[in-house]
Every structure is written in structure tokens, then in C-alpha cells.
Amino acid sequence: MCPPHLQPQEMQSTNTRPMTEDDTIPDCVPSDTLSLAAYAHAFGNLHPAILAHSLRVWLFAKVLAQREEPEYATDRRMHLLFIACIFHDMGSCSAYNGSQRFEVEGADAAMQGLLAPHVAERDAHDVWVAIALHTSPGIAERISPLARLIRIAVIIDFKRPAAMRFTSEKEVEAIEAEFPRGEIEKVLRDAVVDQVLGMETAEASDAKAPAATWAGLMVRSKRANPEWNGVNKAF
Structure with a gap:
């Protein structure tokens, strides 16, 4: 099936990898x-x-x-x-x-x-x-x-x-x-944790990943194991 040519306009502008006919x-x-x-x-x-x-x-x-x-x-x-x-x-x-x-x-x-x-x-x-x-x-x-x-x-x-x-x-x-599956556990963890660690202030990080949330647990584990590059130990 070919990709659709009609999307809500406000969504089209954010696509970083638009679909093509291929x-x-x-x-x-x-x-x-x-x-x-x-x-x-x-x-x-x-x-x-x-x-x-x-x-x-x-x-x-x-x-x-x-x-x-x-x-x-x-x-x-x-x-x-x-x-x-x-x-x-x-x-x-x-x-x-x-x-x-x-x-x-x-x-x-x-x-x-x-x-x-x-x-x-x-x-x-x-x-x-x-x-x-x-x-x-x-x-x-x-x-x-x-x-x-x-x-x-x-x-x-x-x-x-x-x-x-x-x-x-x-x-x-x-x-x-x-x-x-690929490396979904690692990929998803990295994506979510990197967002939080990239926030400009500690307050912003805490708001994006409150301590008791899944993201908060991932961030806390990453900070406790900064050299670990496998699947997050808290996943």
C-alpha cells in the first residue's frame, strides 16, 4: 500500500523522515x-x-x-x-x-x-x-x-x-x-532518559520525570550506573 498523501497539516511539519512512494x-x-x-x-x-x-x-x-x-x-x-x-x-x-x-x-x-x-x-x-x-x-x-x-x-x-x-x-x-524487537528496551530507555538529562535545570528534569514515575526510575538508575550502557537496570 502506498503512503497516504493527506495528513493533518499541523502534523506534516514535524515529520523528520517523511514517507515516500518507496x-x-x-x-x-x-x-x-x-x-x-x-x-x-x-x-x-x-x-x-x-x-x-x-x-x-x-x-x-x-x-x-x-x-x-x-x-x-x-x-x-x-x-x-x-x-x-x-x-x-x-x-x-x-x-x-x-x-x-x-x-x-x-x-x-x-x-x-x-x-x-x-x-x-x-x-x-x-x-x-x-x-x-x-x-x-x-x-x-x-x-x-x-x-x-x-x-x-x-x-x-x-x-x-x-x-x-x-x-x-x-x-x-x-x-x-x-x-x-531490535534493542527496544535500550532504545526506549535512552530516548526517555536523554530527554530528561538534557533539561536545563534540576527543577525542569524533576518535572519531566517525577521520582515515582517510570521515567524517574530510569533516570535514577542511569545516574546510579553512569558507565552502564546495556539495558537499564531498572527496566
Whole structure:
């Protein structure tokens, strides 16, 4: 499938790696206009390993939705699930490296650049919440069905033991064969931590990665192990 030529104008300008006619969109991406625009924007901004992670999250979430939240497996709402998946780590890229937590930056990017002009306010808010809370265990699983799908799919991809009952070894192998893992744990850690360490003041760093958050834990581990270049010891 050729890349879409129509994207929301405010999103086009931030793409650092625009799609060309030689780039193909994976068959798993929904064919509606918003999903295609969301994929093109993710392709243009996310590190390839983070893009592949986001697509794996989408596939895990879609299968889970078919079993437990079938409304998000229908054409009427599937685009909301896809956008939440493909944008959940958008705050890790340079285009959205703002002063807020990376989860919030990604949620705002989806809301302001893609959702707000095109979907109902309640649906847009549900996507915002799902992205903003995807690293918040115990909250994301209960605040909304969409947030629960995203949270569980994310921790499936990172092979957290509590989540593996929602999938199977065969399913994981098939999805990872389609979108290989690469060094996602290291790539995502580096992207998030480098943003925080690049803030101009300690106060700004603390605001971007509060101590009790996932990013805060990654930063604290990096500072405690500055010479370590493998997967973050707190991941």
C-alpha cells in the first residue's frame, strides 16, 4: 500500500523522515484516513525500534480487544485503539520533547494534531487518557477499557509475567517475527532518559520525570550506573 498523501497539516511539519512512494505501510495498519495519517506520522518521527514496538503493541491490543473489548475491534472504534497504540511512545521523539512527562507529551500530540479536529471529544479524551497513563500500573487497567487494552499490550511486549496470561508463546513469536524487537528496551530507555538529562535545570528534569514515575526510575538508575550502557537496570 502506498503512503497516504493527506495528513493533518499541523502534523506534516514535524515529520523528520517523511514517507515516500518507496515506503510501504504494513498490512496490519487500519485503512481509514486517521489511522494511515497516524502511522505516517509515527514513521516520520519514531526511532524504528520504537515504531516496531508500537506496532507490536497494536497487534497485541487488537487480539485482546477481540476477546475482551469487542467494540474496539470494530471499524467504528478500531482507529481509536490504533492511534493510542501508535502514539503511546510519541513523546519519546525529538519533535515532542517538551517540558511535560513523555507520556503526556505523546497524549497531547495525538489530541492536538490528530484527534481533536476529527473525532468526538469523549473519544479523543479516552485516547488521551490511555496514552498518558500507559506507564501507570493499577490505574491504567481500571480507568477505562481503552487504557486497559493499551497498558496490557505494552506490558505483554515487555514480557511482564503478570501479562503473559493474556497471550500465548505462539502469538508472541508470530508478532515478533513480523516486527522484530531490535534493542527496544535500550532504545526506549535512552530516548526517555536523554530527554530528561538534557533539561536545563534540576527543577525542569524533576518535572519531566517525577521520582515515582517510570521515567524517574530510569533516570535514577542511569545516574546510579553512569558507565552502564546495556539495558537499564531498572527496566
